[in-house]
Amino acid sequence: MATEVKVPTLGESVTEATVGELLKNVGDAVAVDEPIISLETDKVAVEAPSPVAGVIKEFKVAVGDTVEVEAVIAVIEEGAAPAAKGAEAGRAQEERAEGKQERADTPAPAASSDAAQTLSPAVRRAVLEHGVDPSTIKGTGKDGRLTKEDVIAAAKAKQDGGSAPAAASGVPAAGAGERREERVKMTRMRQTIAKRLKGAQDNAALLTTFNDVDMSAVMEARSKYKDLFAKKHDIRLGFMGFFAKAACLALKDVPAVNAYIEGDEIVYHDYVDISVAVSAPNGLVVPVIRDAQDKGFARIEQDIADFGKRAKEGTLTMDDMKGGTFTISNGGVFGSLMSTPIINPPQSAVLGLHRIEDRPVVVNGEIVIRPMMYIALSYDHRLIDGREAVTALKIIKEAIEDPTRMLIDL
Known part of the structure; x- marks a missing residue:
């Protein structure tokens, strides 16, 4: 008995995908729920599993094809049919797929x-x-x-x-x-990134404000508590938790930075869902730390570590990246000294972090060497005034330079 394999549901508002890879060959035996095709959507890769155990009789698509949800992409012959027979029946189809793949890739x-x-x-x-x-x-x-x-x-x-x-x-x-x-x-994800970033430039009135932060207090706290933190929570204490909590303070005091424009209305949020820019093998993805305002450092660091691991493995889901009210992008891990990050629509602001380096600064009238970081806030000037943007960035700076503020909500 032949069973059709169809494109699975890809996520809210996602109706089509590109065939990224055939994970099996015609004639291969497959188990129930075993992935046979990898599909690339605008944001993530999705694997289409076999609904039955049997042998792959035919692929209806080739690498590079665009397919819609519920489209038939393969046929499985149920039972233990000889692999050679299935391979012979699908040889022409396999050659067609390989030929199309070569034309698409080279x-x-x-x-x-x-x-x-x-x-x-x-x-x-x-x-x-x-x-x-x-x-x-x-x-x-x-x-x-x-x-x-x-x-x-x-x-x-x-x-x-x-x-x-x-x-x-x-x-x-x-x-x-x-x-x-x-x-x-270009992969579907790269095409989407290109369209969204260009759309942000075309539709938003983008402006960036800068400040610099003395990282001494945060570095001292990490050095003092990193071992105890790792022992208790089984996770490394990083910098992102500090900046996420500092951002929550700023967005609470300056709600416009956590809002967005929809038509002729402004949509405000009483929660903070922080999109964290993560580098994946085929592009930048932005999974979301939900309700960051209610989470502690350990939970935030655990979420970030999990996102990084799954981004590398290609197992992030559409739900992981849905929503988000504010974005933090850390170019410092790649050595960036300063940048003007682009907002992630429909959000209205993004915080850019950069590398830490020792620089001479004046403290109490004396020149001292301190570990400094430039931070940048890019924002949509249609919604956020310069005063609000500068105030939000200043709150983040003050919270990082004096982490006690994050404990007593200042």
């Missing part, structure tokens, strides 16, 4: 000797995540193609002090002085 080669490797989205993510050169890895997939396992094995060999497997013979090494180009279709 440019038309100028000559056969310059043909570039074809990398599936999953392999590309693994290459970016592990920082390896795909041209130095020998592929074990069909026709010598790289698999995700090949990349992971090469990264492990590199970490252990060995060298990556030799490049596949079908991929020639670049000659001296030779210059190459690669044309790769």
